[in-house]
Amino acid sequence: MQQNKLYVGNFPYSVTEDQLxxxxxxxxxxxxxxxxxxxxxxxxxxxAFITFAAQQAAExxxxxNGRDLGGRPLKVNMAMERDASRGPRPGGGGGFGGGGAGRGPRY
Known part of the structure; x- marks a missing residue:
């Protein structure tokens, strides 16, 4: 399968879609x-994710990768295909189990 999609990261929040x-x-x-x-x-x-018409253009x-944009080095890699077997990510909790409503210990 051809891979024409790039991941582009670490750019300043002020960068616009037109600039990219x-x-x-x-x-x-x-x-x-x-x-x-x-x-x-x-x-x-x-x-962001950028898809090119031709694989050679993406390559x-x-x-x-590493080019300075707004004082930050860009991270440019081939985008990874999302693993469909992973399913949706669970939400909330942050792995701490929740519960307790923020109460401290009872004395």
Missing amino acids: RALFSEYGQITDLAMIMDRETGRPKGF KALEQ
């Missing part, structure tokens, strides 16, 4: 650019 598109379009035609946003604030989370765009 301009930076990476010099390597080839971008068919999809998904900037990941925080659900609560609506602001960018500092990473060439890997050269941006």
Whole structure:
């Protein structure tokens, strides 16, 4: 299977989708650019997924790894396919078990 999708991370929250598109379009035609946003604030989370029309373009765009953008080194890697067998992530709790309603010890 061809892999044309890149993960691009560690960019400043101030970077726009247009800026990312301009930076990476010099390597080839971008068919999809998904900037990941925080659900609560609506602001960018500092990473995106970029899909190129051609695998060669995606491979060439890997050269941006480590490039400074707004004072931060970009992290550019081939995107990993999500493992469908993992299923949805459980929510809440943070692994601490919850409960107790914040009460201290009883004396």
